[in-house]
Amino acid sequence: MTTHEATQESRGPFGLPTLESLLGRFGVIGTTLTRVVAGLFLMPHGAQKLFGLFGGYGLEATGQFFSSQLGFSNGYLAALGAGSVEFFGGLALALGLFTRSAAIAITVMLLVASSVHFGAGFFWTSGGFEYPVLWAILAFSFAFTGGGRYSLDQILNIKY
Helix, strand or coil, rough: CCCCHHHHCCCCCCEEHHHHHHHHHHHHHHHHHHHHHHHHHHHHHHHHHCCCCCCCHHHHHHHHHHHCCCCCCHHHHHHHHHHHHHHHHHHHHHHHCCHHHHHHHHHHHHHHHHHHHHHHCCHHHCCCHHHHHHHHEEEEEEHHHCCCCCCCCHCCCCCC
16 A cells, blocks of 8 residues: 555545544544543542642541551551552653553552442442442553653653
């Protein structure tokens, strides 16, 4: 197929580019946007646990909650781990830095969170596991794809 034929195939009526050809050019932007927004949306949850920001209770109180209400033997350590993964893992995901490692850590943390919510059923509106499972799957997808073209992994040539 010649370049001219490939160009002709991507044109629709009146010689205008087809939606498929336009969207194909911007697919990498969609993946990058999803990665950045997912990472940024996780960070405030970690800031609540670690620093008491955004209406959170901070590390001590969150650790006590994890122990008394969720049954973790060391609630402080669990809160520190969850908050760190959400905040620093979210930042790494947003930047596309060590993306695959961050995505796996986020996935594991969210699967643990899902197990805590499992008893409440499926729907998030009832405290169910729907939301953390959705986030886990979203994060896990970046374990496969990596940071993509517009990531620090790409800029710094981090391969693993």
